[in-house]
Amino acid sequence: MSRTILPFAVGDEPVLVSHVLCPYVQRALIVLAEKGVAHRRIDVDLADKPTWFSALSPLGKTPMLLQRDGAAIVPLFESAVICDYLDETHAPALHPAAPLARARHRAWVEFGSAVLQQIGQLYGARDRAGFDAACQGLRQRCETLERELAAHGGSAPWFGGAAFSIVDAAFAPAWRYFEVIEPAAATGIFDGLPRLAAWRAALAARASVRAAVAPDYAERLREFIVQRDSWLGRRLVETTLSAAPSP
Ligand SMILES: N[C@@H](CCC(=O)N[C@@H](CS)C(=O)NCC(=O)O)C(=O)O
Incomplete structure (x- = not known):
């Protein structure tokens, strides 16, 4: 098998191969920041890999x-696996220590991935009916989360109570989408869910979460959605036009 030639070096610091808008990348970046792990980031164009x-x-x-192991470079993929690997190799631990609690957290990370996929349906829906159906699906997920936070959230503000965990890192990128979506289309997804609202607000203010995207993230996300032939994309254009000062 021929060796892959990389256009950059991988030294002792791991390299996170990223995309500017990818929410799964943000999960890894949040965990790297929470642990203060020195790393290098390389962005790729997913439309032209x-x-x-x-x-x-x-x-x-x-x-x-990409993690160096002696002479070899090991590529790790899947955000949940990358976060678990970082958790096992760098303090402080972000997963709970007890196996049952840790397994429960991993299960909720998976739930977070399902939420991210449904958010994709929001900005992929071609018409209003499709958008509303996606909102309904997400609303159900959020109600489930509200119940879980009530049952296990303890002393908040984080998913597991007082300690920031990988579940927090897994969901923070999902909630960030709504900073762009909600001003254009009131979805009602979060209405009347106070624990979820408090959790979202705490995550939005967390330094590691804020630092996981570039300052122009919202603008780039808006452009990405507008470029799609979707109801939300058209709505974002209309909202921008109606907000523009008249000449
Ligand atoms: N289950 C994966 C999902 C990663 C994912 O879907 N990444 C998207 C960007 S956000 C991607 O690379 N898409 C390119 C493609 O599918 O060709 C994870 O958790 O890491």
């Missing part, structure tokens, strides 16, 4: 963490 990326990434997806 570099050869080295396609050769190394089995699913062709970001994030991918």
